[in-house]
Amino acid sequence: MALNKELLDILACPKCKSDLQLMNNEEGLKCSSCVVVYPVREEIPVMLIDEAIPLDQWEQGVREKK
Template structure:
C-alpha cells in the first residue's frame, strides 16, 4: 500500500516554485522535480510542505 495517496500526490506542488513533486526514499519524502527541495512525509502519509521565509 502506498504511503501517500496517489490522488493527493497528483495535485501536490512544491510551495517554493510550484513544480511537480515525486516520492523518494520509499515515499518517506517528496522531491521537487524543478528546484530539488525535499519535504518529509509523516507516518500518517501527510507531506510536511512548509518553507522558511528567510
C-alpha cells in the same frame, strides 16, 4: 499504507509550484527545480518551505531540520 495517488497528483512545490516526485521509500517528495525534499511524516506530506531538506543532505540521511 501508501500515500493517496489522488493527493500526489495535486501536490506541487510550495515555493516554485513545480511537480513533485515521490521518493522510492515514500519518506519524501522531491522537487527537482528547487533541489529539495519535503518530508513525509506518518503518511502526511510536510509541505512547508522551512521544513524542506536540501537533496544532498537528504541523500546523506538527514530527515529533519535542526
